Ligand SMILES: *[C@@H]1O[C@H](CO)[C@@H](O)[C@H](O)[C@H]1NC(C)=O
Ligand SMILES: *[C@@H]1O[C@H](CO)[C@@H](O)[C@H](O)[C@H]1NC(C)=O
């Protein structure tokens with residue numbers, strides 16, 4: 001009797017413990033900043049005093065959910081600066097950072113984990129606009145000089161490795177213009193926890209299908225620019241680096257034509273936009289690089305071509321699809337010279353869209369594979385067969 005009671009009680013106790021543990025886990029999960037827009041990351045939440053319509057010259061304002069320092073202004077679409085209409089990337093409000101001005105917001109993250117920040121930025125009147133994005137101690141100054149598309153704004157991604165559980169995401173305008181209000185406009189700031197996909201057994205390329213990458217808003221149609229990033233440990237596109245001065249564009253299947261899955265990379269601005277990866281190889285072995293080469297469905301003016309590099313081999317491949325296909329499969333054979341081999345892609349031409357004549361576009365690359373070449377395997381197979389035959393002959397002779 002007593003035993004039964006105590007076993008029932010212990011069951012209840014363990015059930016309770018389980019529930020508490022579960023609740024704690026859920027709370028811990030909930031405590032972390034979720035993937036997607038940061039708090040008021042679109043700047044559409046009205047300040048306590050309301051949005052001021054005149055905008056200019058009011059000095060610093062309080063932006064809900066953000067801390068600010070320096071000349072930070074909420075701007076509204078339709079607002080003018082001199083003769084120029086200000087560009088608001090999304091919705092009706094965004095924030096403009098004057099000389100040395102910054103906004104920041106805390107985020108709860110997992111220490112040691114890789115995160116990517118996506119944000120929209122537009123230029124105003126300054127000559128040399130750039131933005132310092134940081135999560136101390138990591139930071140990068142992103143050049144806003146090049147306009148990649150005719151809308152006047154672009155989305156960018158930047159990644160960092162969390163060194164603490166509580167971090168500050170900071171956007172700062174390092175500019176020193178005569179007119180202190182001439183600074184970048186930013187909007188639509190989101191965060192995403194990145195994971196590094198497993199390397200497939202038969203492919204030396206990591207994230208060769210480009211399915212893992214920075215946050216993309218479901219309804220944002222411009223893709224996300226991946227600016228220069230030489231550190232493969234902190235890349236918004238796990239496995240890959242952008243080793244050129246200019247950016248490449250990460251595109252989705254909702255707004256672009258993508259060869260496989262939901263994501264791919266569109267190469268822009270010729271040799272000024274290069275993605276690469278160091279893959280593990282065995283010296284003196286023959287390999288085959290294969291990839292999908294396509295168009296993004298964005299009215300890019302032909303011809304489209306990529307330069308593909310693998311080890312000491314380089315080949316330019318023109319996009320010449322069959323009939324209705326939106327992509328073709330291309331390949332390049334190479335012999336590995338070392339234990340790590342560089343695989344890289346860039347566009348051969350400087351392409352622009354035929355509809356607006358100025359937005360940058362280019363060939364699309366997806367499903368990149370590096371595998372031991374089949375002829376290699378056949379030769380090995382052949383050798384094995386020869387050894388086998390030799391063995392049989394020997395046995396026969398001995399008998
Ligand atoms: C604001 O920026 C100035 C100049 O960079 C700095 O000296 C000051 O400490 C900052 N204030 C706050 C509250 O961060
Ligand atoms: C960017 O800002 C961070 C912190 O706010 C700072 O440590 C870093 O030096 C800045 N980088 C540049 C290039 O100004």
Ligand SMILES: *[C@@H]1O[C@H](CO)[C@@H](O)[C@H](O)[C@H]1NC(C)=O
Nearest residue numbers: 089090091217218219220221
């Ligand atoms: C995307 O959709 C959300 C919700 O429908 C909306 O609030 C936001 O303004 C849209 N963003 C863009 C860039 O269209």
Ligand SMILES: *[C@@H]1O[C@H](CO)[C@@H](O)[C@H](O)[C@H]1NC(C)=O
Nearest residue numbers: 320321322323324325326327
């Ligand atoms: C091309 O696409 C159209 C419509 O999707 C289809 O009717 C046609 O058979 C296709 N042609 C070829 C050669 O695949």
Ligand SMILES: *[C@@H]1O[C@H](CO)[C@@H](O)[C@H](O)[C@H]1NC(C)=O
Nearest residue numbers: 288330331332333373374375
């Ligand atoms: C690579 O080698 C394979 C098989 O040996 C061959 O079919 C293919 O055409 C070669 N590719 C190129 C680009 O030469």
Ligand SMILES: [Ca+2]
Nearest residue numbers: 042090091093
């Ligand atoms: Ca907005």
Ligand SMILES: [Ca+2]
Nearest residue numbers: 209260261263
């Ligand atoms: Ca893909």
